[in-house]
């Protein structure tokens with residue numbers, strides 16, 4: 001298997017993650033997002049098909065977007081003298097694994113790769129958190145990968161199409 005920047009790919013192998021919006025983003029929209037500097041997409045493929053893909057873009061977590069209790073919890077991770085109104089983040093814009101490969105640990109492997117990449121590339125631009133607006137069905141997957149919800153459980157209703165979560169990248173550094 002190999003992970004490739006979509007911009008370096010001439011043709012796309014078949015892909016089906018079971019969700020038509022996520023399938024279509026890869027085939028119809030991802031190149032446009034990259035051209036317009038809106039999100040970069042990376043594709044994991046084997047000889048026959050696309051195994052999974054993700055897209056990344058810059059983000060921030062700000063005081064105004066979190067309930068007060070969760071904002072206080074997040075800020076506790078940061079030394080008092082560095083308390084700000086918002087903190088830099090990178091967002092996982094899209095994330096999907098082929099139905100043929102789901103449940104085999106590939107999603108967690110890719111998430112871990114993104115986290116490691118953001119740490120090794122931190123010399124370019126600082127980024128404290130990794131964020132995602134997850135489909136409700138995928139929240140458990142992100143929580144297994146140590147993401148924390150940015151919404152109180154009591155506020156989660158069936159009308160919500162996505163649930164915001166974050167991961168604190170600081171836990172991956174040694175200093």
Ligand SMILES: CC(C)(COP(=O)(O)OP(=O)(O)OC[C@H]1O[C@@H](n2cnc3c(N)ncnc32)[C@H](O)[C@@H]1OP(=O)(O)O)[C@@H](O)C(=O)NCCC(=O)NCCS
Pocket residue numbers: 017018019022094095096097098101102103104105106107108109132133134135137138139140141142144
């Ligand atoms: C959600 C998704 C990315 C997970 O990828 P994956 O490679 O199947 O996940 P992993 O095999 O690494 O699973 C890690 C853990 O998350 C759990 N998990 C995976 N998918 C899950 C789901 N849809 N619902 C609940 N738990 C899930 C698994 O139980 C697994 O735990 P375990 O190792 O203790 O069994 C993948 O199923 C997918 O692409 N689904 C369709 C599209 C989608 O929902 N994308 C996310 C958009 S936010």
